[in-house]
Each structure stands twice: as C-alpha cells, then as structure tokens.
Amino acid sequence: MVGIFLIFFVHTLLIYLLPYPVNRLNFLFIILLWLIIYKNDPLILWVALPLSFSTELFSSAPFGLSTAALLFSLFLEHWLLLNIFTNHSWYIALLCGFTALLSYRILFLIFMSGAALLKITDYSLQWSILPDLLMEGAINACALTALYLASRSFSKRLNPRYIGL
Amino acid sequence: MPYRPSKKKYLYLVFVSAALIVLHYTKLSAPVEIFLRSIVTPTLSSLTTFSINVGDRYQVFKNREEFVAAYQACLATAARQAADTTAAALLAQENNELRQLLAWHKKQPVPMVVANVIGKELLTTGQKVLIDQGVKAGLAVDQPVITQEGVLVGKILKVEPDIATVRLINDNQSKMSAVIFNRDRSLGAVEGGYGISLRMNLIPRDEPVRIGDQVVSSGLEGTIPRGLIIGTVAVIENEPYKPFQQAVLTPATDLSKLTVVSALLTR
Structure with a gap:
C-alpha cells in the first residue's frame, strides 16, 4: 500500500516539476514495466490496477479507458517477454519500453475514439499527435533501460551468488 | 521452459476491473471515490504550489543588462497601461451615460x-x-x-x-x-x-x-x-x-x- 502511494506520489511529482518534453516521463508505467521484466510475474498486473484507478480519479478521460489500455499493454508486454523478447539484454529493455508505451498510447487513443463515436466524450484523433507520441516512447524507453541497467548491476553486486569467497 | 501463468489469474483481474468500472458508472463507488480524492487532493495542491514556486526560480536573468532592459520594458508597459486605464474609465462613464439616455437594458452579470x-x-x-x-x-x-x-x-x-x-x-x-x-x-x-x-x-x-x-x-x-x-x-x-x-x-x-x-x- 505504501509502495503504491509512493509510486503515485513520485509519478505526480515528476509530471508537475519537469519541464516539457521530459514531463512526458510516465514513471508509473516505467515502474510497472520494470517489475514485469525483472520479476516476470503476472501478479504485477494486480499492482497496476489500484495505481491506474487512483490516477483515473483525476483524469478527464471516461472512467476505465486508461486502466483498460494500461492492463492490455502490460499483458501484451508480459506475453512478448515470455515468447519473443526472451533475451534479457539492455536493448530488449529499450525495445520493451518503446513498444509498451506505444501500444498503451495507441490502445488509449483507439478507446477514446470509440468513446467519441458513442458520444461519451468529445475527442478527435489528429495525426499531428504522432511526433509527440514517438518522443514520449523514446523518453520512457531510455528511462526504463537506465533503470533496468542500474538495478541489474546493483542486484549483481549484492547477490551472494556473485560474491567470490 | 518458461513459467506460464494460469488463465484463471487473468480472468480474476478482468473480472475485478470490470466490477470497478460498473461500480463507478452505477455511482455505487462514488462515496469511496470522493473519500479517496479528499485524501489525495491536499497533496496534489501542495505539489502544484511547490511546482509553481520551482518554476518561478527558473526565470533568472543572465546579466545586469538583461535585468535593466526587462525593468525598463516593465516601466513602459505600466505607463501605457495607466494611460489605457484612464481612457477606459472615461469610455465606461460615457458608455453608461449613453445607455441611460437610450434607456438600455442593464446586462445581468454572469x-x-x-x-x-x-x-x-x-x-x-x-x-x-x-x-x-x-x-x-x-x-x-x-x-x-x-x-x-x-x-x-x-x-x-x-x-x-x-x-x-x-x-x-x-x-x-x-x-x-x-x-x-x-x-x-x-x-x-x-x-x-x-x-x-x-x-x-x-x-x-x-x-x-x-x-x-x-x-x-x-x-x-x-x-x-x-x-x-x-x-x-x-x-x-x-x-x-x-x-x-x-x-x-x-x-x-x-x-x-x-x-x-x-x-x-x-x-
């Protein structure tokens, strides 16, 4: 519970404090992805649920759309890690970060367009959003790779298996 | 052989997510949502004030000349605005008088x-x-x-x-x-x-x-x-x-x- 609040707090702090375009850093998503890569456990999706719902309470998008997009993209990434991206190198973390964020945003845009068709919200899809989307993907992929490399080197140093006697 | 999670775990997750969405749209979870928001809102508000204060600190002058130029521009704007305010007050007074002469309906303030x-x-x-x-x-x-x-x-x-x-x-x-x-x-x-x-x-x-x-x-x-x-x-x-x-x-x-x-x- 404390961990969830801490992730939410840091996510909010980064969005509020960082200048554009670095404020596109989605800390919440990066942490969830990092946990999926690191632990390879579907239970992480359960952590995503309260985190996503807590951010939905302060969102203008119709309730549930963002959570659905987040869960689908994390599930997709988990499947990719199990079946395709099986080599856990740094470039796989980079690729994971990029594909996961793109799939999350694309799913979210599809859901928003669907909601707009049903007159639930007024949203019009614009192609000019594409550069912003790619930049967001790149920033988050780099942040995920940095976090992955830092945690890997840190865990190897502290793991008794790697300490020579 | 990679670890394959059972489909049941995913189904439970889908079920819980769907239940939360239904509870939201049927307004059954509204008291909980209002309570959660009331807890988080003060933190968000403090963070907003903090981020605005930090943002203000970014606006620093590189040298003395830049500061003097900005100050002089400010003085010029203030003088122009003072003149504009006086002109606007005179126009407002004239407008009121004309409205009274024409028996114009007063606009209700929004x-x-x-x-x-x-x-x-x-x-x-x-x-x-x-x-x-x-x-x-x-x-x-x-x-x-x-x-x-x-x-x-x-x-x-x-x-x-x-x-x-x-x-x-x-x-x-x-x-x-x-x-x-x-x-x-x-x-x-x-x-x-x-x-x-x-x-x-x-x-x-x-x-x-x-x-x-x-x-x-x-x-x-x-x-x-x-x-x-x-x-x-x-x-x-x-x-x-x-x-x-x-x-x-x-x-x-x-x-x-x-x-x-x-x-x-x-x-």
Whole structure:
C-alpha cells in the first residue's frame, strides 16, 4: 500500500516539476514495466490496477479507458517477454519500453475514439499527435533501460551468488 | 521452459476491473471515490504550489543588462497601461451615460464560482488542470474558466461532484471561436498546440492583422460570452497559396502557473 502511494506520489511529482518534453516521463508505467521484466510475474498486473484507478480519479478521460489500455499493454508486454523478447539484454529493455508505451498510447487513443463515436466524450484523433507520441516512447524507453541497467548491476553486486569467497 | 501463468489469474483481474468500472458508472463507488480524492487532493495542491514556486526560480536573468532592459520594458508597459486605464474609465462613464439616455437594458452579470487549481491531469498528454469545485457548486461541461483578471484560460471538460477538469486553451483538442481587435474585427478559430503554442486559424486573408493586436472570445459559442481576453498576436502567417491566414498568439496569462480561477456559470 505504501509502495503504491509512493509510486503515485513520485509519478505526480515528476509530471508537475519537469519541464516539457521530459514531463512526458510516465514513471508509473516505467515502474510497472520494470517489475514485469525483472520479476516476470503476472501478479504485477494486480499492482497496476489500484495505481491506474487512483490516477483515473483525476483524469478527464471516461472512467476505465486508461486502466483498460494500461492492463492490455502490460499483458501484451508480459506475453512478448515470455515468447519473443526472451533475451534479457539492455536493448530488449529499450525495445520493451518503446513498444509498451506505444501500444498503451495507441490502445488509449483507439478507446477514446470509440468513446467519441458513442458520444461519451468529445475527442478527435489528429495525426499531428504522432511526433509527440514517438518522443514520449523514446523518453520512457531510455528511462526504463537506465533503470533496468542500474538495478541489474546493483542486484549483481549484492547477490551472494556473485560474491567470490 | 518458461513459467506460464494460469488463465484463471487473468480472468480474476478482468473480472475485478470490470466490477470497478460498473461500480463507478452505477455511482455505487462514488462515496469511496470522493473519500479517496479528499485524501489525495491536499497533496496534489501542495505539489502544484511547490511546482509553481520551482518554476518561478527558473526565470533568472543572465546579466545586469538583461535585468535593466526587462525593468525598463516593465516601466513602459505600466505607463501605457495607466494611460489605457484612464481612457477606459472615461469610455465606461460615457458608455453608461449613453445607455441611460437610450434607456438600455442593464446586462445581468454572469454568476461565477471561484475555484483553486489543485493540479494537472495525470494520465493523458493534454493540457488540462483540476479545480476543487464540481457539480455541487453548479459547474457544468463547456462553461468558460477565467482568471481573476478576466482572461479566458479554458473550458470545463468533465465534472465530478467535488472536482472538475478544465481543458486549457493551449490543449491540442481545444478549439474556440475568437475575434481579433483589428479594423475589421476578424473572426477566426483559436486552437491549442500541445501546450507550446496557441494558433488562430481561418482568419480571412484580405483583413489586415498586426502584431500586438488583442484577441478576445467572439461570443458565437453559446456558453462563452463575448470579450474575454485570450491573448495577443505574436506572429502572422499569410501565405499566398492559402485561402486563410494564421496567427500565433501569446496567451494573456501564463497557463502553467494558474492557482485560482473562476468558472462562469453560463449554463
């Protein structure tokens, strides 16, 4: 519970404090992805649920759309890690970060367009959003790779298996 | 052999997510949501104040000359504004006298609700802010939101019982009808651009626009009254092969540093 609040707090702090375009850093998503890569456990999706719902309470998008997009993209990434991206190198973390964020945003845009068709919200899809989307993907992929490399080197140093006697 | 999680775990997750969504739309979870928001809102509000203070510290002068130049520009603006204020007061007095002579119906002032900006929206990439008033205070979708100085900053996008989301005029989904205060009173559409810029499109090509011309709301949209200040023209783009000219606007207020706003209850 404390961990969830801490992730939410840091996510909010980064969005509020960082200048554009670095404020596109989605800390919440990066942490969830990092946990999926690191632990390879579907239970992480359960952590995503309260985190996503807590951010939905302060969102203008119709309730549930963002959570659905987040869960689908994390599930997709988990499947990719199990079946395709099986080599856990740094470039796989980079690729994971990029594909996961793109799939999350694309799913979210599809859901928003669907909601707009049903007159639930007024949203019009614009192609000019594409550069912003790619930049967001790149920033988050780099942040995920940095976090992955830092945690890997840190865990190897502290793991008794790697300490020579 | 990789670890394959059972399908049951995913099904439980889908079931719980669907249940939460149903509870939200049937309003059964509303008390819990209001309670959770009331816990988080003070933290968000503190973070907003903190981020605005940090943002203020970024605005430093590189050298003495830059500071002196900015100070002199400020003095010149203040002198110009003092003259404008006097002229406006005289015009207002004259206008009142003429209205009385014509037995003009007095305009009813639009009621408004003052709200604190408690934060930015967290999920999407748009330019939206959260305010601490909602349906209970009479707020509704599409009502205009202004600053204390009467500058239009956005429209209400979504209302909850206790909070509301405001789509700022520089959001990429924001569009509103506006008028330029030039000789022809040119009409156009003001659109946002990812929080970086504010553009005015569909300005007729044959109507001259000058840098520094003021842009205000046109009043053509039912919910937004005429004359709310939006910004000033900073750049004009008049291409010979395009049917309309465009202008880049400077917003009349810093939209990243909003702390207190007012919603006009026009609906």
